Amino acid sequence: MNGAATRAIDSPTPGLHDEWGLVAALRLGDEAAFLALVKRYHGAMVRIARMYLRSDATAEDAVQEAWLGVLKGIDDFEGRASVKSWIFRITAYCAKGRSVREGRFVPLSSLEEDGDDGPAVAPERFQPEGARYANNWSQPPQPWADERLAAVETAALARAEIERLPVRQRTVMTLRDVEGLDSDEVCAILGISEGNQRVLLHRARSKVRAALEQHLEKGGRP
Amino acid sequence: MIAYKFLSRGAVGPFSGFRWPTPDGGAAGPWVEARPEDGIHACRPVDLPYWIDEELWDAELSDDARETSHQLVASRGRLVRRVEAWPEIARAFAAHCSETVRARVEAALAAGGVTAERAALLRGYSGDAEAFARAGNVAAAAFAAARAAAVLAGDPEGFAAERSRQAAWLERALASARLPRA
């Protein structure tokens, strides 16, 4: 067969250039670059730390420690991973270390499930056994209006809902969907299996979708 | 090999959202390569009822095309020509599914010996097929017909049997559409 083959859809390449610019400036002692990195990553780092530590305060401490680690290691950072991924890994390391020192360390993979294996959608939204379309929608989801979806308050609602998630679901959804890290990176940072990660992500996304549905549909049911 | 390919309006892949380059003038469209872990999907005639969508195309697939359950998968494909008759055939198909179900259900009920529960199911599916057909929801009409067939047969296999029957009907209709008009 002849003819040039064109590529089918590819995922977009993440914008690496400005991260690297910040790293280069940071190496030269540029304070603004440091603050930019802090602004960009601090929140997510606290989330990661919270997976290992009991309180926001100790998580904050671990993240402060992580930033020191970043500064110490910045000259040696070779860039095999992304800057973001590297910073997050340092964070997990610091938080884990702190929790071990506090005698509280339990490997994430052995933590009990968040006590939550409810279905993604309330069972009463589906037709019962014996019905013509048993287990198919009885109260189907309605399309969301684009303008309402794009509204600022929708994002705020999503943020609030993510905050309400159990800690592991919150961390995984933040790293994957808010921060845009890929699955391999998140598993490496958190030391969890691919299967674990997928379950947590599924639960998190399902809950946030349900909350958005309630907000976006007049009298919507979760 | 040439195979059938369903796309959403605007030659858009229904699952990938990929906007397929279309044929220009008489020539086929350019080859498109799938992601390595994925593939270009297409239908054999027997697969048609399962993938019904708004547009039907003739597509050429690369030589590595292989059969999976319900699909053909290849590493590369290109659109050759749109099946212009598809919208008309689809409407006729939906009407045919609906009429066939209605007739079979009526016959079964007339013959007697059908429990109230099964009768309700059959009337329900029959009504659904008609409503879907009228609304232009071809895939759902065919699906309701297949559901009814399983109940009529008293056997889940009735679903697949009805799908085979639907596939044969579609293949005949599409073949007829290719014949030069008298």
Added chain:
Amino acid sequence: MSATELSCRELVELASDYVERRLPLAERTRFEMHLCYCAPCRVYLDQIRATIATAGRLTEDDLPAGSRETLLAAFREWKKTP
């Protein structure tokens, strides 16, 4: 009902994995065949994607009070070291 048919109830449990492209081929095929005849599930899948996209729009919170100063102090200390 065909043995290979997916219900909507089952589909919503697989939606995230489908978006992740992690369903085995046979299950993915069943998932997509279901979408062909089931408009509500197409809506649901769109909503999962919209949820992910909305999360992607979130920017990070402001730093807690005091963090900025602590970090700047640490930074200036670091700068001093050879």
